[in-house]
Amino acid sequence: MSTDAMKLELIQWLSQLEDKGLLNSLFQLKKTNETADWYDELTDEQRAAIAEGDADLKAGRVTSSEDLWKKYGRATKG
Numbered sequence: 001m002s003t004d005a006m007k008l009e010l011i012q013w014l015s016q017l018e019d020k021g022l023l024n025s026l027f028q029l030k031k032t033n034e035t036a037d038w039y040d041e042l043t044d045e046q047r048a049a050i051a052e053g054d055a056d057l058k059a060g061r062v063t064s065s066e067d068l069w070k071k072y073g074r075a076t077k078g
Contacts, residue, residue, distance in 0.1 A: 017023055
């Protein structure tokens with residue numbers, strides 16, 4: 001099916017749609033699709049911090065939640 005045919009089918013379907021919940025979900029999807037990628041909005045410092053965290057993860061420099069809570073004298077939840 002061509003892109004134009006899909007668009008026409010969706011337009012027809014949307015024009016007949018009565019489910020307000022589904023319409024709201026589709027509207028939210030539309031809004032999300034129109035907004036810029038959050039990563040593009042980050043500062044260079046924020047991007048560097050993410051890259052550093054990713055490098056730590058890949059190198060195995062991680063701490064479990066349980067160990068972190070123990071270190072700070074709190075019990076884990078659950």
